[in-house]
């Protein structure tokens with residue numbers, strides 16, 4: 001937790017204790033949390049605070065301005081939500097409120113929906129009379145005014161939408177001056193790179209000096225520095241020692257990171273090998289950098305009976321939210337996500353869309369939702385493996401992608417397919433994770449070569465993969481993308497109506513339906529025995545056993561990292577860079593033992 005120090009103030013440095021470090025275990029009561037919130041958390045199986053919550057909640061309850069930096073999936077949302085709600089519990093509302101008491105600003109609509117859902121469920125569980133609303137830029141002025149009439153106690157939105165509310169008078173600047181007590185900027189470092197600087201500058205002059213401001217992020221950037229100056233004006237701010245750069249374990253220790261060197265041309269072949277030979281554990285989140293690549297991969301995989309959904313910026317918002325809900329509910333195991341850090345592609349596509357839509361009215365390009373984003377902060381449930389089919393543009397993008405697994409003490413893994421022209425960003429990522437310069441190309445203390453995929457196994461699938469890849473033409477990709485969009489727009493109207501009356505109904509629409517015009521040939525669905533070498537079969541069997549051993553929904557609050565980690569038979573553990581250090585000796589003995597047994601058996 002970094003809390004900026006005003007140069008004149010004494011800097012009180014406290015270090016957030018890492019998981020497993022000797023520390024007195026704090027309880028929610030010791031943090032001064034309201035019993036209603038504690039019982040809501042316990043009902044949810046969340047029985048003790050994470051390090052960032054231990055450090056942050058008391059400071060926020062005291063009214064301090066806070067900049068919270070902690071690794072992905074470490075509970076930053078509750079670190080600010082719990083004290084924020086508690087402060088509003090006691091807000092008797094004596095003075096007539098003319099604007100929300102608290103505003104939570106996030107960079108994407110998906111995160112807006114997620115935080116809104118968390119607030120709603122905590123308010124319901126605590127049975128308190130607090131009103132929360134979320135507003136997004138897609139809402140018309142009259143809907144914004146209706147949503148903010150009242151006004152609500154808590155407002156969850158994006159900076160762009162707040163700016164729209166100010167312009168359309170749905171929010172009045174003098175009301176903000178009178179009523180705003182708490183302002184939270186979540187995923188703060190992304191807010192400016194999402195182009196919200198002007199929107200924030202439109203808001204900040206109206207933030208009253210007494211307002212308590214909180215900035216949360218898993219990675220730091222020059223933008224956070226800018227935001228601190230822009231937003232953190234309270235003179236008394238405490239500082240806890242910086243969690244450090246990305247290298248300070250910004251990726252949870254319980255995430256094993258792997259990589260595979262392969263040509264761009266072979267990426268689909270390697271992806272097929274990983275999934276078809278079942279060498280990685282479900283659920284699987286696959287990141288690509290462009291929407292076209294997402295559909296190309298979808299069409300390719302479905303020819304082999306692997307059904308996926310593609311989450312991207314051109315889908316209607318409630319379709320995107322429904323896909324996230326379906327995926328989190330486990331209705332399908334593979335999700336292809338277009339990474340939001342590829343902002344350039346969106347801006348360019350938006351510009352193109354404006355240009356082409358003038359030229360050809362008949363085929364206007366769909367407008368990309370610039371508030372789309374499914375990497376930052378989105379709390380994917382039970383994602384075990386994150387696969388970078390294409391590498392992110394930078395280290396922060398890598399940290400946030402990998403951060404979609406290994407959340408809240410659960411274990412996870414990542415596999416990055418690195419082509420020759422991605423080696424540079426791969427080296428940058430390794431350096432930012434703390435790799436020493438002199439490490440020879442490819443070797444790493446943080447990201448180990450993926451050990452379970454043999455050359456034989458890959459070559460055995462090459463012919464089929466290349467044959468299918470050829471059939472996925474540019475035209476097929478474009479047609480499937482347009483078809484998917486038409487389906488989703490049609491569905492999204494149905495969705496909106498349906499959600500109102502059946503909020504819990506998740507299987508209304510299948511988002512992972514097959515888009516290929518021609519049905520997948522049956523012989524491609526299964527990999528024939530003769531194509532699988534014994535090593536791969538053995539590895540696949542152990543991966544499945546490891547997954548079964550973890551059960552379907554790993555427990556949220558059982559901290560695997562507390563040294564009491566459940567003995568996982570995960571075959572990757574011994575091979576991961578982290579695992580090699582910890583498991584090297586023990587694993588070596590085990591493997592020695594296995595070899596002796598095999599030799600003894602052979603001698604019999």
Ligand SMILES: Nc1ncnc2c1ncn2[C@@H]1O[C@H](COP(=O)(O)OP(=O)(O)OP(=O)(O)O)[C@@H](O)[C@H]1O
Pocket residue numbers: 046047048049050053070071072073074075076077078217218376377378379403407408556557
């Ligand atoms: N004290 C806790 N114990 C166990 N699980 C928790 C605790 N606090 C939060 N969680 C759960 O951990 C998951 C991740 O929490 P959250 O989304 O707040 O992480 P984050 O730090 O915001 O991640 P990101 O950097 O990706 O935004 C959520 O499912 C949340 O319910």
